[in-house]
Amino acid sequence: MKRFFAIIESPLTRAFLVGFIVLSFQTTLFNTLRPFSVVMQVMLLCSAASGVAAGSESGAIAGFMFGFMYDMVLTSPFGLSALVFGFAGYMAGGVNTFAYSPRWWFKMLSIGISSAAAVLIYPAASLVVGVDGLLQTRVIGVAFTVGLFNAAFALPAVFLMRWALVKSKKQMLWAE
Amino acid sequence: MYSFTRRRLIVVLLLTSVLLLTLDRSNSGLVGGVKDAFGVVFRPVERFANVVSRPLSNVWRGVLDYSDMRKENLALKDLLVKQEGAAIAATASVREAQELLALNGLPTLAGIDSVTAQVVGQSPSNFTQTFELNRGKSSGIRVGMTVTNGAGLVGKITGVTLERSVVMLATDPEYAMSVKVGACTRPKATTTAVPQTTTTLVSDGSTSPVTDVLPTTTTTSTTSTTSTTTTVLQRATTTTIKGFTPFATTLPPVPGGGGVTQITVPETGVLLPRETGAMEGQGIDRLPVIRFIQTSSRLGELCEGVPVVTAGGSQSLAPADLVVGTVSRVVTRTGTSGPLLEVELAANLQSLNFVRVLLYQPATEIPQ
Numbered sequence: 001m002k003r004f005f006a007i008i009e010s011p012l013t014r015a016f017l018v019g020f021i022v023l024s025f026q027t028t029l030f031n032t033l034r035p036f037s038v039v040m041q042v043m044l045l046c047s048a049a050s051g052v053a054a055g056s057e058s059g060a061i062a063g064f065m066f067g068f069m070y071d072m073v074l075t076s077p078f079g080l081s082a083l084v085f086g087f088a089g090y091m092a093g094g095v096n097t098f099a100y101s102p103r104w105w106f107k108m109l110s111i112g113i114s115s116a117a118a119v120l121i122y123p124a125a126s127l128v129v130g131v132d133g134l135l136q137t138r139v140i141g142v143a144f145t146v147g148l149f150n151a152a153f154a155l156p157a158v159f160l161m162r163w164a165l166v167k168s169k170k171q172m173l174w175a176e
Numbered sequence: 177m178y179s180f181t182r183r184r185l186i187v188v189l190l191l192t193s194v195l196l197l198t199l200d201r202s203n204s205g206l207v208g209g210v211k212d213a214f215g216v217v218f219r220p221v222e223r224f225a226n227v228v229s230r231p232l233s234n235v236w237r238g239v240l241d242y243s244d245m246r247k248e249n250l251a252l253k254d255l256l257v258k259q260e261g262a263a264i265a266a267t268a269s270v271r272e273a274q275e276l277l278a279l280n281g282l283p284t285l286a287g288i289d290s291v292t293a294q295v296v297g298q299s300p301s302n303f304t305q306t307f308e309l310n311r312g313k314s315s316g317i318r319v320g321m322t323v324t325n326g327a328g329l330v331g332k333i334t335g336v337t338l339e340r341s342v343v344m345l346a347t348d349p350e351y352a353m354s355v356k357v358g359a360c361t362r363p364k365a366t367t368t369a370v371p372q373t374t375t376t377l378v379s380d381g382s383t384s385p386v387t388d389v390l391p392t393t394t395t396t397s398t399t400s401t402t403s404t405t406t407t408v409l410q411r412a413t414t415t416t417i418k419g420f421t422p423f424a425t426t427l428p429p430v431p432g433g434g435g436v437t438q439i440t441v442p443e444t445g446v447l448l449p450r451e452t453g454a455m456e457g458q459g460i461d462r463l464p465v466i467r468f469i470q471t472s473s474r475l476g477e478l479c480e481g482v483p484v485v486t487a488g489g490s491q492s493l494a495p496a497d498l499v500v501g502t503v504s505r506v507v508t509r510t511g512t513s514g515p516l517l518e519v520e521l522a523a524n525l526q527s528l529n530f531v532r533v534l535l536y537q538p539a540t541e542i543p544q
Contacts, residue, residue: 024225026300028222028225031300039301068196073214073218078196078199078200079195079199080193134303
């Protein structure tokens with residue numbers, strides 16, 4: 001029984017459950033709210049927030065997991081979102097390398113930039129695996145909007161992902 | 177600095193991604209199976225999230241779309257009134273065409289079974305253009321089947337589970353379809369067909385043969401007994417629809433009307449030639465284009481507004497003569513690459529609700 005609770009309380013399980021619930025809202029609510037005809041990417045937001053909350057490695061793993069879950073509901077090449085979201089989590093986690101205790105605006109900036117970068121990388125990566133036609137000028141606008149949105153909601157997302165991935169303030173998962 | 181653990185983690189994640197992508201691109205059944213299993217677990221959670229978030233979605237739509245919706249509603253009412261009359265005439269024409277095709281033993285769309293399905297979801301991605309339908313394998317839907325709505329081609333099925341299926345829209349960059357496009361007609365100044373008539377009369381020889389015939393419908397003949405009239409028609413110009421040339425209507429023999437039999441032979445060029453090309457989606461906000469069309473003297477001049485229909489064929493996923501749309505722009509290119517045609521799809525892909533899945537598979541796709 002203790003083992004069961006240990007598994008349930010593990011950061012990976014919590015992150016999976018958070019991802020599962022966020023994915024359900026991604027495919028319903030955020031699919032409807034399309035400011036400037038752009039779908040808000042909350043799965044990407046959570047991936048980047050994981051990096052800021054728990055470091056680059058945790059961000060990469062959590063981002064990979066969220067991307068993998070996102071791939072399950074997409075028809076795009078399987079594994080592509082996992083790769084890109086993992087990159088976003090890793091990149092956003094870089095904020096902890098630059099500052100020991102980054103300020104709130106720095107976290108927002110980090111999440112915004114890494115989200116925008118992930119949106120830009122996605123069509124480029126899809127081109128590599130043989131899906132052409134996605135790399136258009138429209139992508140720049142999409143990246144800007146997604147980056148702005150994710151930066152705006154960065155702090156609640158970081159709070160959520162800290163709850164999911166970090167057991168206590170001092171104890172981080174996969175700490176170096 | 178990179179630690180060993182960090183480097184190893186990056187390598188493992190990269191390799192896993194490559195493995196997944198390889199499995200996916202090699203059309204492994206494993207990926208489909210995993211997605212299906214995930215869908216079974218995820219669907220109830222998604223449904224719950226949909227119920228919870230619906231009020232918020234409705235508020236969003238109400239705030240942003242209300243005035244547009246009112247305008248659209250008024251415009252649609254106006255359009256509906258105009259279309260009602262046209263629809264009745266079109267239905268009669270379609271029925272007539274189907275009867276003619278059936279009479280000549282040619283395949284028709286009417287002979288293809290279909291399943292009506294409702295659009296229940298949309299892709300949450302900013303890149304792929306897919307819709308989810310509430311019908312799947314249990315309704316006979318298979319991967320590759322063509323999806324249409326009342327207006328025309330919508331896309332094709334790319335994924336099927338027991339009760340759901342995924343439609344890739346015709347505007348998706350991965351979508352391609354063999355289509356036919358015709359040359360445009362050039363209306364002449366006159367509004368009636370000008371026939372060149374040669375009349376051969378088999379008569380008792382008491383009167384001279386009639387060589388001048390009034391347009392199409394009236395054949396003036398002063399002879400009695402049996403006569404055979406061969407009419408060679410020039411291009412009729414009684415319509416302004418580009419790419420559409422109605423044949424002259426040959427009235428059936430009137431019982432007791434002297435036994436006159438008319439044989440209508442269209443002049444070369446009345447039957448407009450059609451060229452086959454490949455239509456490819458170009459992504460969101462871009463119209464699909466047709467490539468591999470060669471300008472030739474046989475095809476004639478390509479112009480905007482001509483209808484585009486599916487080409488069909490033994491290996492095509494769609495049956496022939498399914499309405500796709502009209503040519504909206506002709507881009508001439510230098511060299512041997514031929515012109516590029518932009519297609520305005522007849523179906524409005526932005527507001528899909530109910531669609532029709534044609535239960536049509538070419539012989540090559542049916543498992544033995």
